[in-house]
Amino acid sequence: MEAPKEKLKLAFYWAASCGGCEISLLEIGDKILTVVELADLVFCPCLVDTKYKDVEAMPDGYIDVAFYNGAVRSSENEHIAKLLRQKSKVLIAYGSCAMQGGIPALANLYDLKQIKHRAYHETQSTVNPDGVEPVPDCATNGYALTLPELYNTVFKLSDKVKVDFYIPGCPPARETTWNAIEQLVTGNLPEPGGVLGAGRKAVCEECPYEKKETRITEFHRPHTFIPPDNEQCLLEQGLVCLGPATRSGCGAQCLQAHMPCRGCYGPLPDIQDQGAKLVAAIGSMIGGTGEEEITGIVNQIVDPAGTLYRFSMADSFMVRRKLDG
Amino acid sequence: MANRVTIDPITRLEGHGKIEIFLKDDGSVDNVFFQVPELRGFEKFCEGRPVEEMPRITTRICGVCPEAHHAASAKACDAVYGITLPPTAAKLREFQYNAFYVGDHTTHFYALAGPDFVMGPDADPAVRNIIGVIGKVGADIGKEVIRTRLEAHEIAGMLGGKRIHSVGMIPGGMSKGLTSSEDHKRAVEICERFVEFAKFTIKIVDDIVLANKAYVDLILSDPYKLVVNDMGLVDENNHVNFYRGNVRVTDVNGKELHKYAPKDYLDVVGEHVEKWSYLKFPFLKQRGWTGFTEGTDTAVFRATPLSRLNAADGMATPLAQAEYERFYATLGGKPVHSTLATNWARVIELLFAAEAALQLIKDPDIIGEEHRVIPKNVPSEGVGIVEAPRGTLTHHYITDEKGIVQKANLIVGTTNNNGPIAMSIKKAAQGLIKAGAEITEPILNMVEMAFRAYDPCFGCATHSLPGQMPIEVILRDSTGKVLDRASRF
Numbered sequence: 001m002e003a004p005k006e007k008l009k010l011a012f013y014w015a016a017s018c019g020g021c022e023i024s025l026l027e028i029g030d031k032i033l034t035v036v037e038l039a040d041l042v043f044c045p046c047l048v049d050t051k052y053k054d055v056e057a058m059p060d061g062y063i064d065v066a067f068y069n070g071a072v073r074s075s076e077n078e079h080i081a082k083l084l085r086q087k088s089k090v091l092i093a094y095g096s097c098a099m100q101g102g103i104p105a106l107a108n109l110y111d112l113k114q115i116k117h118r119a120y121h122e123t124q125s126t127v128n129p130d131g132v133e134p135v136p137d138c139a140t141n142g143y144a145l146t147l148p149e150l151y152n153t154v155f156k157l158s159d160k161v162k163v164d165f166y167i168p169g170c171p172p173a174r175e176t177t178w179n180a181i182e183q184l185v186t187g188n189l190p191e192p193g194g195v196l197g198a199g200r201k202a203v204c205e206e207c208p209y210e211k212k213e214t215r216i217t218e219f220h221r222p223h224t225f226i227p228p229d230n231e232q233c234l235l236e237q238g239l240v241c242l243g244p245a246t247r248s249g250c251g252a253q254c255l256q257a258h259m260p261c262r263g264c265y266g267p268l269p270d271i272q273d274q275g276a277k278l279v280a281a282i283g284s285m286i287g288g289t290g291e292e293e294i295t296g297i298v299n300q301i302v303d304p305a306g307t308l309y310r311f312s313m314a315d316s317f318m319v320r321r322k323l324d325g
Numbered sequence: 326m327a328n329r330v331t332i333d334p335i336t337r338l339e340g341h342g343k344i345e346i347f348l349k350d351d352g353s354v355d356n357v358f359f360q361v362p363e364l365r366g367f368e369k370f371c372e373g374r375p376v377e378e379m380p381r382i383t384t385r386i387c388g389v390c391p392e393a394h395h396a397a398s399a400k401a402c403d404a405v406y407g408i409t410l411p412p413t414a415a416k417l418r419e420f421q422y423n424a425f426y427v428g429d430h431t432t433h434f435y436a437l438a439g440p441d442f443v444m445g446p447d448a449d450p451a452v453r454n455i456i457g458v459i460g461k462v463g464a465d466i467g468k469e470v471i472r473t474r475l476e477a478h479e480i481a482g483m484l485g486g487k488r489i490h491s492v493g494m495i496p497g498g499m500s501k502g503l504t505s506s507e508d509h510k511r512a513v514e515i516c517e518r519f520v521e522f523a524k525f526t527i528k529i530v531d532d533i534v535l536a537n538k539a540y541v542d543l544i545l546s547d548p549y550k551l552v553v554n555d556m557g558l559v560d561e562n563n564h565v566n567f568y569r570g571n572v573r574v575t576d577v578n579g580k581e582l583h584k585y586a587p588k589d590y591l592d593v594v595g596e597h598v599e600k601w602s603y604l605k606f607p608f609l610k611q612r613g614w615t616g617f618t619e620g621t622d623t624a625v626f627r628a629t630p631l632s633r634l635n636a637a638d639g640m641a642t643p644l645a646q647a648e649y650e651r652f653y654a655t656l657g658g659k660p661v662h663s664t665l666a667t668n669w670a671r672v673i674e675l676l677f678a679a680e681a682a683l684q685l686i687k688d689p690d691i692i693g694e695e696h697r698v699i700p701k702n703v704p705s706e707g708v709g710i711v712e713a714p715r716g717t718l719t720h721h722y723i724t725d726e727k728g729i730v731q732k733a734n735l736i737v738g739t740t741n742n743n744g745p746i747a748m749s750i751k752k753a754a755q756g757l758i759k760a761g762a763e764i765t766e767p768i769l770n771m772v773e774m775a776f777r778a779y780d781p782c783f784g785c786a787t788h789s790l791p792g793q794m795p796i797e798v799i800l801r802d803s804t805g806k807v808l809d810r811a812s813r814f
Contacts, residue, residue: 016365022388030468107370110369119368123734125590127595147603223496226699257501302727306375306378
């Protein structure tokens, strides 16, 4: 990889996330040293001590590339997203949460009131006879304390700011991260709004199982079913697998462990709704004759919303459950 | 109260954790609040999900310790279906879990807590980090630390497909067995190195920390002492175990208060709510919430490496047992209530995890064919408990007869320590910040050491590779005007 004339200025920020995206950076191992040679980290709360106000003081466009991981679920997440957009030439959504909402966006099947009710009043271990609930204005015995306000809906990054590129995965596999870094350094970039580091085909292309073009006659659940054919496509054998609707690049890691794909690499190129794409794929694979029989087979799929949109709820046609009022 | 000190130790930007210290007019500490300003709602949005998907969903509670949620969730699923695992399945899980511990504890010791001791709590912050540790201990150590973490990921990938957020633990066992002799050979090789690396780490503690009387005095000093109850998972011999067994709770004198099977956790643990933090405060239910108090009658407990040692009668492996005995001999007998000793306890656990992983990978059962069983019973309700590196982790699911989750209750490792962390910071602040005296960088760091010993996960502790979470202290007058700033950058 040829070094650019000037060192790149990078920023790396986490929002509503689990930390797996940071850990995924370690996965590139000794290559971290190469990155350090090619680039300076100008903002990264986990690695360097640049303060928030230092970022505010930077001229617009000062940062060459900013990586943002995690979903947007609070005003604070949104504020940093906008700040980084302003200060960066290129803004990248890193990982499933920033790209599509990820697992946190499953919260969009409920609302904040329900979430707080469950956490602070209803859970079996909670002892809360006075019905106390944490609130943003939480001054206590004269001590002025505050908490941030949480949004009712979990958003993907592009709902709030323009995103230049996406790096998919929960978390991105090391090959994906490294490919993306190479693309950025060498300038070998796709059209704006494109995906870096991953493949352009379906996970099926990397899958150790093979398609035998047999029809699905029954759906099973992974814990109650040992696929009788240990070479054949799991979906054809009746396990819901998001492989046909999901972008390649992960190395089909879950399938290497004999588990079906749950779609963390997001939709195939030019596909907007990942779940709808899988439904279409399944539709063409179902056996059975007559509408009733086909419907019967499809109805064996449990929790279609939470399975087909496991990582993409905030990026789907539905986005969230309808809010009351 | 005239002045306020805000410590935002992890990042001022996202605020996974925030410490507010209120000063009296004379500059001494009045009160301390430790706030967690985050709620993600897993306990609600897991409702409606198929229970077998829970081990794949709850890993995303934490990308630093996904195996802990993966394992607790799989165990809860086993209980929901009333499954007893075949030996191969149980040992594969326990093996992966111990290998994960090696990677996790290594990261904490070298990158986070270690620099305070190896370099010294009042060392120049510019060298009080893993880079400084590398300079002092030797250049290869940095590579060894990264290598240990990556090899733990390698084992996760070998058994669970994904190296981060692995997917192999399912209701009834593991989705695949360890049947490749090449993989098995590689795993043995990794675990042998893990043991050597853990022994080397013990030696660093010996040479640099224990050989220095000033450090030992610091560990045992009053501002770092917190007298509360202890919790930890123990095996059939009351030895520390991370994956299986019952939970034991001992009182401030080391006497057993409770020993409960996972399904009985609600008899022992309650969670208290305060309006100023999104994170709840667990306590011993039978004592009732006693507030943030320490001493004989307190309902507060800790669940940390130190408390696991305190709550157990010993370690199940020989090298770790020898260290366990030396630990109590050096620190004046059992139980130890010195928060900073948690860091030493963590290294003893690192050695145990490495020895246990090696024992398990050499067990003939581990390469067996029977890596899973199919559930036969109607699903209903189950609890799974493991020891996460940061504390006892409980997953409790209630399902309908089709195995769809109706209710989920989670008590996460760090949550157990929410009260103790707040109390430890307050005590350290009160002991170290004196009326009228300047608040210097080393004093701030020493306040933070009380917090860092818990390896708090919401603090994204392992995010902070250089080992120094940025801290900024702002002194304000009663109108909120900034009087002074001190930072430890």
